[in-house]
Amino acid sequence: MLQKKICMLGGFAVGKTSLVRRFVQSIFSETYLTTVGVKIDKKSVVLSDKTVDLILWDLAGEDDIGSFRLSYVRGATGLVLVADGTRAATLTVALTLRERTEAEFGAMPFVLLLNKSDLADQWTISDDAINEMRQSGYQIYLTSALSGESVDDAFIQLASLVSK
Template sequence: MIAKKVLLVGNFGVGKTSLIRRFVLNEFSEDYISTIGVRVSTKIVELNSEKIKLLIWDVAGTKDDEKVPKAYFLGASAAMYVFDLSREETYLNIKSQINTVKELSGLEYITVVGNKKDLLTSTELEKINKIISIPIDLVTSAKDDENVEDAFIALAKQCLK
């Protein structure tokens, strides 16, 4: 079995912790508890008959002008940038935020996930897809358990590249 450090990053309140809880524990809570610093969870996934222990770093959400310690990013094999589909301020500067994550982590590719799909209609979702300046890899709902596992499997695949 191999262990790989993966990061979940993005603004505060976008659902990073909820995605992790849904993936690791298959639980969802409406309660919002802000992550302070970083919280690490683990889950073993099997991919191509290989077991991978994902060390999932839930990096505290920030505002655009706040800096996250570079040490959190060191040694990461993959990263997921999460934004809230229902809050425009979480994706307005998405391109520069992802570039910052790339610089800090040294990763060439970041998986981009729009969360909280359950709060939007399909028409609203189409409008957002047109506004966002970069491709979105997956649209998820931690609440409805939609595409959550797929998002983490995408991270695991990134680890093996």
């Protein structure tokens, strides 16, 4: 049995819990409910040559990066970085969290999700910025937990990255 621990990392209210709910249960709720501590979910992903169980650690988003608890990431093999496309500052938060985990636990595969793509009129992250990150090797997905756009793709991509 192949099991992999994956951590959801990002600022508060970017949609980490909603993305997990969309991916695991295919549901979405408009109501914002902040996560405290960590909520653990499990989802099997069928790849072309194997099946991998993702153990998803949905960590509380922090408005203060300093208070982030690195101990939650222990044992993780991959990261889902989540930013809110309508709040450009959350991109910096997600990237900083990755730096901190990398400094503590070493580099690990990750995907970057720019979430809330359904809110196109409030979008604040430029195409240029996205293309630049893509060119430097980031795997970026413009997702919507509301519509489900690109959510499965992103998780499946990470599943195949961590089970290589």
